[in-house]
Amino acid sequence: MPDFPKRWPATNPGIIQLYTLPTPNGQKVSIMLEEIGLPYEAHQINIMEGDQFDEDYLKINPNNKIPSIIDPYGPNGEPISFMESGAILLYLAEKTGKLLPSDPAKRWETIQWLFFQVGHVGPMFGQFGHFYKYAADKTTDDYGMHRYRDESQRILGVLEKRLQDGRPWIMGDDLTVADIAIAPWIKGLDWYEGHDELGTNNYPLVEQYRGRFYDLPSVQRGSVVGG
Ligand SMILES: N[C@@H](CCC(=O)N[C@@H](CS)C(=O)NCC(=O)O)C(=O)O
The missing domain is CATH 3.40.30.10 (Glutaredoxin)
Known part of the structure; x- marks a missing residue:
């Protein structure tokens, strides 16, 4: 053991x-x-x-x-x-x-989107939340907040575009680890109370995607574990 x-x-x-x-x-x-x-x-x-x-x-x-x-x-x-x-x-x-798809091309495409979350979505949204909410009283300079807000908006735009063909999930019809990685970070934006600053209503497909994900019973169970 x-x-x-x-x-x-x-x-x-x-x-x-x-x-x-x-x-x-x-x-x-x-x-x-x-x-x-x-x-x-x-x-x-x-x-x-x-x-x-x-x-x-x-x-x-x-x-x-x-x-x-x-x-x-x-x-x-x-x-x-x-x-x-x-x-x-x-x-x-x-x-x-x-x-994770068994077809090699699909598998690598899924891994690509997983890394997109790890390298971009998480770090950029997280820094936006830091400067916009948690450290808002620690600096009078908006540079950090604007930098991460703009980058977060760019990322939301990438996701919006990915969903434009009507696909329910990042890889198409099937839920994959890419969704398990990305959707909790979209939901996490609620904590920062920065929807207006980010203009999240400009990304309606991303918002619908998040809703679809959090409607899943497994997601409802899993999202409260450790709380
Ligand atoms: N790249 C890491 C990031 C993990 C991470 O940042 N965890 C945060 C909470 S979401 C944490 O544990 N922070 C504690 C600390 O920074 O001391 C992963 O994906 O597992």
């Missing part, structure tokens, strides 16, 4: 252990687990209280962030633990053969 962080003991050490909080990055993994139907046990890592710096937790997530997982039965039946939600989604998709 792997070394579980002592502060968060596993009740059922034979199933996947998830360390999380229902932020967009956290939701990505809990929604994935609900959608693919793998049994798991969730532990709340309260990043406002500094849980992410716990010495044992740093062994599975040296970057002190949520989410992380431990799979007691990883490759070759050996335990594996790791960080980075995009990597976790790919791992779980490969483990179960779900939410």
